[in-house]
Every structure is written in C-alpha cells, then in structure tokens.
Amino acid sequence: MNVVIIGASGIGKHHAKWFHLEGCHVTAFSGTSDASCRKTGQTLTDLFGFQGRTYTDYRRMLDFEKPDIVCICSPNESHLEQTRYALEVNSHVYCEKPVAWPNLATYTLSSHPPSESPEVTHPILRQTLDKTRSVVALADQRNRLFGMNAQYVAGREAYQTIYEKHNGPMDDIESFYFLLESKGISGNYSSYEGIWIDMAPHALSQIIALMPPGNLDMSHMDCRVKEDNTVARFRYGSGSIEAKVSKNAESDVKRKFGVNGFLVDYYGQPDDQGVYCAFLRHGDDIVKTVDFMQLSVRRYIKSVRSGGTTPFVDGHAAVKNLEMSMIILEHAHADNRLTLKE
Numbered sequence: 001m002n003v004v005i006i007g008a009s010g011i012g013k014h015h016a017k018w019f020h021l022e023g024c025h026v027t028a029f030s031g032t033s034d035a036s037c038r039k040t041g042q043t044l045t046d047l048f049g050f051q052g053r054t055y056t057d058y059r060r061m062l063d064f065e066k067p068d069i070v071c072i073c074s075p076n077e078s079h080l081e082q083t084r085y086a087l088e089v090n091s092h093v094y095c096e097k098p099v100a101w102p103n104l105a106t107y108t109l110s111s112h113p114p115s116e117s118p119e120v121t122h123p124i125l126r127q128t129l130d131k132t133r134s135v136v137a138l139a140d141q142r143n144r145l146f147g148m149n150a151q152y153v154a155g156r157e158a159y160q161t162i163y164e165k166h167n168g169p170m171d172d173i174e175s176f177y178f179l180l181e182s183k184g185i186s187g188n189y190s191s192y193e194g195i196w197i198d199m200a201p202h203a204l205s206q207i208i209a210l211m212p213p214g215n216l217d218m219s220h221m222d223c224r225v226k227e228d229n230t231v232a233r234f235r236y237g238s239g240s241i242e243a244k245v246s247k248n249a250e251s252d253v254k255r256k257f258g259v260n261g262f263l264v265d266y267y268g269q270p271d272d273q274g275v276y277c278a279f280l281r282h283g284d285d286i287v288k289t290v291d292f293m294q295l296s297v298r299r300y301i302k303s304v305r306s307g308g309t310t311p312f313v314d315g316h317a318a319v320k321n322l323e324m325s326m327i328i329l330e331h332a333h334a335d336n337r338l339t340l341k342e
Contacts, residue, residue, distance in 0.1 A: 001068040005029040012073030097201035136315035147311030148318035150205035154295035178203035181253035199245035223332040
C-alpha cells in the first residue's frame with residue numbers, strides 16, 4: 001500500500017519509518033516550505049532510505065499521489081480539514097493524537113464556566129467536537145478507515161501478561177492510574193492546559209479500551225492545571241481514575257500505568273539486537289514487546305488490508321477520547337491560564 005505523510009519533520013518521521021518497516025511504500029510527504037522539505041527528506045533518507053517526492057501543498061500531493069493511506073501529523077488545528085480532503089480523494093486516514101483541537105489563540109476556557117452535565121459546553125470546543133463527529137461519519141459513509149495514534153493502548157497485551165502472572169485474570173477493573181512525563185513538548189503545548197491537550201489522549205485511550213463502557217461522573221471530577229503538569233481525578237463508569245501528565249526537562253522521564261493498583265514502569269530502548277522495543281517492568285519482572293507506535297501502525301495496516309480487525313483507536317473511540325479530554329479540561333482548576341482571547 002502507498003502511504004503519504006502530512007507533516008514529517010516531528011512525530012511524522014517516526015510514522016513514516018514504521019509504515020515503511022511494516023511493508024508500505026512511503027511515496028511522498030508534505031511540509032511547509034522547500035527548505036523544510038529538503039531537511040526532512042534527508043532525515044527520512046537517513047532513517048529508512050526514503051526516495052519519494054516532496055510537496056509544500058498537501059492537496060496537490062493527495063491529488064497526484066492518490067495514496068491508499070494518508071498519515072496526518074500536522075498541527076492539531078489542521079487535522080480536520082486535511083482529514084476531510086483525504087477522505088474526499090478516497091484515502092484511508094491515520095491521524096496523530098489528538099484527533100483535533102482548535103487553535104489555542106482563538107478561545108479562553110475561564111470565561112465559560114462548565115455545567116454539571118457531562119457535556120462539552122464551550123462553544124468553540126463544541127464546534128470542534130461536532131466537526132470531528134462529522135468527519136468520522138464521512139469516513140464511515142465512504143467506507144474509509146479512520147484511525148488515531150495514541151499508542152499506549154497498544155501495550156494492553158503486554159500489560160495483561162505481567163498483570164495476570166501476578167494477579168490472575170484481569171476481569172474486574174476498579175481503578176486506573178496513568179503517569180506520563182515528556183521532554184519533547186513545544187510551543188503552545190509546553191505549559192498549562194497545552195500539556196493536557198497533547199498528552200492526555202494516551203491515558204484516555206487506555207481508559208476507553210480497558211474499562212467497561214461508561215461515562216464521566218461529574219460529581220467526582222477534580223482536575224488541577226499547573227504550569228508544568230495537569231492532574232485529573234475522576235470516575236469513569238464504576239472505576240476511579242487518576243491521570244497525571246507533565247513536562248520534565250530536568251531528569252529522566254517517568255512513565256507508569258496500571259489497573260487495580262498494579263503499576264508498571266514503561267520505557268523504550270534498543271534490545272540486544274539493536275531493535276527498538278518497549279519494556280514494561282514491575283519490580284524485577286520485565287516484559288519486552290514491540291514498540292507501541294509500531295504495534296499501533298501494524299494494527300492499523302492490518303485493519304485496512306483485511307477489514308476483520310479495527311485500529312486500537314478507531315474514529316468513534318477518537319471522538320470519545322476528544323470529548324472526554326474537553327470535558328475534563330473545562331472543569332479544571334488552574335493556577336494560571338494561557339493568555340488567550342475569544
């Protein structure tokens with residue numbers, strides 16, 4: 001299958017690499033300028049021998065390349081427009097998280113106190129959520145597969161292996177904990193609610209996949225936004241949730257998650273053969289698995305090819321992920337806010 005990348009200079013270069021390693025032909029990518037395309041093209045050549053074409057206009061790329069899959073790794077506020085265009089040229093779409101978010105310079109949350117109902121009430125956020133639902137519906141209508149990358153959910157099988165070794169069947173899940181630190185957050189997403197917007201989809205994708213179907217219980221909602229981290233505690237269905245996302249530029253990052261109090265540390269590194277892998281550790285017990293992003297890309301490709309499986313995060317799960325993220329953030333207590341306007 002032929003794949004093109006919209007935005008390959010950041011996380012997109014890793015998507016391009018994994019699509020290539022999973023047997024797809026990365027035929028092209030689009031960037032913002034000729035200079036950036038030359039630089040990114042060399043990076044991709046060094047990563048996996050890229051020999052495709054480059055564009056500064058994604059529409060022109062899609063019209064000419066007519067790819068099987070469009071991988072979208074552009075700024076969040078561009079995702080919906082680009083997804084719609086990709087669907088209109090009959091391509092499948094694999095989108096980096098979050099599935100969408102409005103430009104942070106166009107709104108402020110603090111002037112719109114939320115209601116007690118589990119709904120998105122801020123008009124600009126609500127508009128973005130509605131547009132996202134419309135785009136996912138378009139994918140369904142055209143029989144095109146929409147998937148979102150929030151790769152931590154790909155670690156479920158490895159986590160379940162180590163959990164059941166110590167605790168038996170992972171049947172009744174009563175609580176979920178998630179801690180994610182990152183050094184690589186930039187721009188508007190490097191502080192305050194930007195950190196939640198960028199990183200929370202990883203936690204929420206695991207909650208949606210692991211926990212029994214449910215809704216947010218607003219009577220137990222507590223979200224605290226600080227300059228370098230956000231902590232959210234809430235109930236989802238019958239389970240209690242604690243999710244912390246933060247920026248850590250000073251020391252080794254911590255990544256930890258688990259259910260029912262059974263927590264594992266997650267880290268990625270090359271194995272003894274030099275292959276980059278994911279590792280889950282509980283005490284002295286370690287489980288090695290394929291890198292989570294590679295697993296996520298592999299599952300998406302399999303879903304496109306066979307139709308018998310679904311992505312780890314399909315379009316409807318992506319919408320729910322976005323809705324939950326927005327609701328939680330609307331109910332946040334903040335030390336400060338990004339300086340935004342209506």
